[in-house]
Amino acid sequence: xxxxxxSPDNVIADAxxxxxxxxxxxxxxxxxxxxxxxxPKEAGKVAIISGGxxxxxxxxxxxxxxxxxxxxxxxxxxxxxxxxxxxxxxxTVDTGAGVLxxxxxxxxxxxxxxxxxxxxxDAGVEVATVVVADxxxxxxxxxxxxxxxxxxxxxxxxxxxxxxxxxxxLAAVAALAxxxxxxGRSMGxxxxxxxxxxxxxxxxxLPDNEIEIGIGIHGEPGRHREPIADAHSIAEQLVAPxxxxxxxxxxxxxxxxxxMGATPLIELYLMYGExxxxxxxxxxTVERNMVGNYITSLDMAGCSLTLVxxxxxxxxxxxxxxxxxxxxxxx
Amino acid sequence: xxxxxxSPDNVIADAxxxxxxxxxxxxxxxxxxxxxxxxPKEAGKVAIISGGxxxxxxxxxxxxxxxxxxxxxxxxxxxxxxxxxxxxxxxTVDTGAGVLxxxxxxxxxxxxxxxxxxxxxDAGVEVATVVVADxxxxxxxxxxxxxxxxxxxxxxxxxxxxxxxxxxxLAAVAALAxxxxxxGRSMGxxxxxxxxxxxxxxxxxLPDNEIEIGIGIHGEPGRHREPIADAHSIAEQLVAPxxxxxxxxxxxxxxxxxxMGATPLIELYLMYGExxxxxxxxxxTVERNMVGNYITSLDMAGCSLTLVxxxxxxxxxxxxxxxxxxxxxxx
Numbered sequence: 001x002x003x004x005x006x007s008p009d010n011v012i013a014d015a016x017x018x019x020x021x022x023x024x025x026x027x028x029x030x031x032x033x034x035x036x037x038x039x040p041k042e043a044g045k046v047a048i049i050s051g052g053x054x055x056x057x058x059x060x061x062x063x064x065x066x067x068x069x070x071x072x073x074x075x076x077x078x079x080x081x082x083x084x085x086x087x088x089x090x091x092t093v094d095t096g097a098g099v100l101x102x103x104x105x106x107x108x109x110x111x112x113x114x115x116x117x118x119x120x121x122d123a124g125v126e127v128a129t130v131v132v133a134d135x136x137x138x139x140x141x142x143x144x145x146x147x148x149x150x151x152x153x154x155x156x157x158x159x160x161x162x163x164x165x166x167x168x169x170l171a172a173v174a175a176l177a178x179x180x181x182x183x184g185r186s187m188g189x190x191x192x193x194x195x196x197x198x199x200x201x202x203x204x205x206l207p208d209n210e211i212e213i214g215i216g217i218h219g220e221p222g223r224h225r226e227p228i229a230d231a232h233s234i235a236e237q238l239v240a241p242x243x244x245x246x247x248x249x250x251x252x253x254x255x256x257x258x259x260m261g262a263t264p265l266i267e268l269y270l271m272y273g274e275x276x277x278x279x280x281x282x283x284x285t286v287e288r289n290m291v292g293n294y295i296t297s298l299d300m301a302g303c304s305l306t307l308v309x310x311x312x313x314x315x316x317x318x319x320x321x322x323x324x325x326x327x328x329x330x331x
Numbered sequence: 332x333x334x335x336x337x338s339p340d341n342v343i344a345d346a347x348x349x350x351x352x353x354x355x356x357x358x359x360x361x362x363x364x365x366x367x368x369x370x371p372k373e374a375g376k377v378a379i380i381s382g383g384x385x386x387x388x389x390x391x392x393x394x395x396x397x398x399x400x401x402x403x404x405x406x407x408x409x410x411x412x413x414x415x416x417x418x419x420x421x422x423t424v425d426t427g428a429g430v431l432x433x434x435x436x437x438x439x440x441x442x443x444x445x446x447x448x449x450x451x452x453d454a455g456v457e458v459a460t461v462v463v464a465d466x467x468x469x470x471x472x473x474x475x476x477x478x479x480x481x482x483x484x485x486x487x488x489x490x491x492x493x494x495x496x497x498x499x500x501l502a503a504v505a506a507l508a509x510x511x512x513x514x515g516r517s518m519g520x521x522x523x524x525x526x527x528x529x530x531x532x533x534x535x536x537l538p539d540n541e542i543e544i545g546i547g548i549h550g551e552p553g554r555h556r557e558p559i560a561d562a563h564s565i566a567e568q569l570v571a572p573x574x575x576x577x578x579x580x581x582x583x584x585x586x587x588x589x590x591m592g593a594t595p596l597i598e599l600y601l602m603y604g605e606x607x608x609x610x611x612x613x614x615x616t617v618e619r620n621m622v623g624n625y626i627t628s629l630d631m632a633g634c635s636l637t638l639v640x641x642x643x644x645x646x647x648x649x650x651x652x653x654x655x656x657x658x659x660x661x662x
Contacts, residue, residue, distance in 0.1 A: 006601075
């Protein structure tokens with residue numbers, strides 16, 4: 001295993017030190033492993049937290065900041081944070097207007113966020129929850145009842161973050177979050193496995209001449225394996241299942257072509273060129289896009305495509321200023 | 332070779348399609364393989380171009396936009412663009428105030444940019460040139476007389492881009508560029524080789540249990556190889572040669588902890604934590620930083636550290652708004 005780490009046991013603690021040192025706009029609670037905005041949100045505005053297993057950086061810690069999250073809980077690699085972490089984040093960020101929990105649909109995350117919400121309610125904090133389940137690859141999965149939550153989470157965090165910043169109340173923020181979740185779809189693929197530091201060896205074996213279509217962000221099995229194919233053919237296998245699952249025509253679409261962690265940007269741009277050509281052929285109009293590493297899977301090589309069927313209001317919220325380590329414009 | 336490409340022959344052409352589709356603020360001249368701002372700079376302001384071999388994305392094409400470059404020439408992978416490409420870029424972006432060429436110190440790039448500058452002069456365009464040679468790893472190298480030009484190029488493009496946007500004249504922009512070049516130092520390391528698409532196999536062999544300290548961005552040999560070490564020890568080997576080459580105390584410093592293309596962000600943050608601790612011990616004050624993939628080497632895993640010894644004026648220009656695919660804030 002070749003990684004820039006000190007010890008498999010200290011990866012999260014050490015990485016949090018680097019995050020704290022590099023982003024002056026956040027502060028890190030090292031005991032609870034929660035990343036907060038350095039300057040809390042104004043009183044009366046809805047706060048938003050998310051969290052999940054580490055290994056998907058910049059998600060979620062890199063999305064803490066003005067216009068996006070108020071806090072993010074970092075679990076061990078590919079392991080849900082605990083309810084205690086989520087409770088600490090929730091009670092700390094609440095300004096009195098309530099807190100939205102953004103949860104990716106994995107059994108451990110869903111269960112722990114549910115418990116944290118109950119504990120927060122006992123502490124007098126109103127919590128609403130959205131569960132993101134946008135991965136069209138498989139219905140149930142290794143760690144999931146129902147679809148896995150993947151890339152749409154990033155776009156959702158940006159959009160609802162803008163609405164909360166504008167002063168929307170908890171019911172409105174939660175409804176907006178559900179709308180984005182309902183209108184987001186993703187599909188991913190892997191060229192290689194990832195290696196969890198504590199395991200020290202690849203999560204799965206993928207022969208040198210094969211790729212896996214429909215991979216999950218923890219290396220969960222996808223739909224099938226096939227011989228290494230050209231970018232055009234891979235793009236077809238990402239686009240087709242998404243478009244057959246939801247109608248993306250007749251609305252402005254936000255697209256994310258995401259790298260899994262070890263994919264160079266030149267390949268992501270190349271893939272985006274293939275994807276956009278297919279979307280145009282299918283009559284889909286991409287109004288906003290991002291190409292890069294946003295929701296990764298450690299050192300996995302591969303990519304995923306996420307589309308959100310938007311409307312003028314979602315596009316307006318998308319364009320609103322954001323200032324985080326992982327996503328920034330207008331500030 | 333596992334890559335998201337259609338054919339080794341079409342990598343640049345296909346990637347340029349994706350860049351054109353994803354960034355509405357640039358337009359791509361596919362014949363000359365030049366990326367321009369979609370909206371040219373106002374008349375009377377100095378224009379800035381750069382360019383080099385492809386495979387280092389987002390550099391340089393991802394740094395075209397307001398506050399940074401006016402155009403970037405894309406060569407084949409790890410191969411200098413031609414003088415014709417550079418001439419096309421130079422004459423197109425000139426507003427009458429002259430053009431700065433930002434050149435990384437590689438024999439082919441230096442020669443071709445010199446030729447392009449002469450041709451531009453014949454065409455009546457005033458050109459100034461800065462050659463960046465910031466890599467402290469080796470004195471001469473595989474493709475270089477003198478030091479290699481690496482990470483300081485990114486920081487230089489941002490800083491001089493801001494000055495040109497403010498209306499500084501060509502002599503002032505060129506002097507500023509030289510000042511940044513003189514005050515920038517870098518050092519890199521690799522966990523793995525990269526694979527050039529047309530070669531189809533790794534550029535060099537690096538055993539599973541070894542790393543290379545002082546690597547170049549084309550896989551050129553570094554200082555030495557050693558058994559895989561912990562992040563702290565690697566950080567020491569990046570920081571020490573930089574600090575022994577230039578005094579970084581007593582001034583605000585801009586730091587970049589850069590990924591080589593296949594390094595996950597969690598490892599880059601972890602490395603930044605190690606680096607900043609060493610810099611603080613050495614009395615170096617980092618006032619601004621970035622952590623991420625900015626000057627890559629295809630699918631190489633590894634990282635590099637760049638420091639620029641700044642002053643209040645450089646920090647002010649660093650903070651100025653920038654809007655490019657690869658670097659963006661304030662706009």
